[in-house]
Amino acid sequence: MKDITIVICSYNYERFLREAIDSALAQEPDRTHVVVIDDGSTDGSRAIIESYGDRIASVMKENGGQASAYNLGLELADTEYILYLDSDDVLYEGAIARVLDAFESGQYAKVQFRLSVIDGESVRTGAHVPNSTPPAGCGQLLRRGWLYPSPPASGNVYRVSALRRILPLPKAKGRGIAADFFAIYGIALLGDVMAIDEELGGYRVHGPKPESKQGTDRQVGLSIANCQDVNEVVNAFPHRWAALRQLVNERLGEELPERGLDFSYEKAHLCMRVYNAPLWKRWKWVLFESGQYFRSIVANPFWSVRKKISAIALTFACLVPLRRISDLAVLYIANPLARQAHARRS
Known part of the structure; x- marks a missing residue:
């Protein structure tokens, strides 16, 4: 056995x-x-x-x-x-x-x-x-x-x-x-x-307790990982992928692509660029910096068409002039806990 x-x-x-x-x-x-x-x-x-x-x-x-x-x-x-x-x-x-x-x-x-x-x-x-x-x-x-x-x-x-x-x-x-x-x-x-x-x-998940606002659920951050904010995700992923490529080459004799594709990494980039940012910076991101992000959605082999459409729609909600709505959209994309908080309020 x-x-x-x-x-x-x-x-x-x-x-x-x-x-x-x-x-x-x-x-x-x-x-x-x-x-x-x-x-x-x-x-x-x-x-x-x-x-x-x-x-x-x-x-x-x-x-x-x-x-x-x-x-x-x-x-x-x-x-x-x-x-x-x-x-x-x-x-x-x-x-x-x-x-x-x-x-x-x-x-x-x-x-x-x-x-x-x-x-x-x-x-x-x-x-x-x-x-x-x-x-x-x-x-x-x-x-x-x-x-x-x-x-x-x-x-x-x-x-x-x-x-x-x-x-x-x-x-x-x-x-x-x-x-x-x-x-x-x-x-x-x-x-x-x-x-x-x-x-x-x-x-x-047991990081520092976020502040709460009267009459609302506990506020949630951009990342659900312990001791890891979006900056750490963005900074760590390229190094981890490069190290994985080297390890796979050394141990298995295989060559992985130079750049890895992962929606979690791309959404961390989204958060850094558009969360709590002025409108012009949000649109600068979507016009000039969002290619890999949208590729990680459209070409994603793990997602249904419905999920891809929903993700794209939520992304464009991040670009509306009303800061409160756009930041909520970013939170919803970034963190499953934000989706649960939204569901409880609905």
């Missing part, structure tokens, strides 16, 4: 760590091995880990970043499959059973599933990631430059033999951050990806 290792990568998330470990231990007990790697936490995380005794395997290491934790987790795994669970995320009941069934239905390199977006109190916001389902042939689309829709780290389960062709990640500049990026996309070049359109876990 083919088992799974859940590697919980822990760093200074004392508040959420116990919930993450408990959610992993609640999965198929006869088939699930739980390993917690603490990457040099300075809060109370290590005491929490030690309280589980031999129910889990644990490693206490010096801080080396996410890539070092990924590398070590893969080295320790002696099972057929592996999942990297962030220590502020959770798995829902039955998640691993569902994933193992999916793996056993075909020769997949990766099985992914949707994650509910939850808040700091583990309450579901109503949003989920990813918002689209990838079609068959993710690897071929990646070879054309398209990043396929994928959940964050905690929603991806890998076949260990395939992942070992991508990892371990070298200790090089630009690869120590967002190590999951290389696993998530590199794996698609090594086999088929199976997508489960069910929310089998929770992706926690």
Whole structure:
């Protein structure tokens, strides 16, 4: 029988760590091995880990970043499959059973599933990631430059033999951050990806609490990612893509396009250019700088025609003279939480 290792990568998330470990231990007990790697936490995380005794395997290491934790987790795994669970995320009941069934239905390199977006109190916001389902042939689309829709780290389960062709990640500049990026996309070049359109876990958003206005829902920002605003997305993506190209070339002998295509990256550009900007700057963007953005919509292989039309209509709503309407349109495009807030008010 083919088992799974859940590697919980822990760093200074004392508040959420116990919930993450408990959610992993609640999965198929006869088939699930739980390993917690603490990457040099300075809060109370290590005491929490030690309280589980031999129910889990644990490693206490010096801080080396996410890539070092990924590398070590893969080295320790002696099972057929592996999942990297962030220590502020959770798995829902039955998640691993569902994933193992999916793996056993075909020769997949990766099985992914949707994650509910939850808040700091583990309450579901109503949003989920990813918002689209990838079609068959993710690897071929990646070879054309398209990043396929994928959940964050905690929603991806890998076949260990395939992942070992991508990892371990070298200790090089630009690869120590967002190590999951290389696993998530590199794996698609090594086999088929199976997508489960069910929310089998929770992706926690717990950044600084935004201010609220009387009589309205809590205001939401432009990005749902933790500790990552649109500027970071715009600055990080080209470096991550370049590093992925180099890694794929070195490990697999393949050449990816020089430039990657991803709507998340292009919408971050949109936010930087038009959010809270004067009208003339908005129209300057659409007339002279929006080519790649509209390409990421019109040529998007993951979206229906209806979704493409809706995205284009919302984009032009960002250009109306009324600032309040245009900024709301930007928020709606940028952040699923904004759509949920709008739905609650409607």
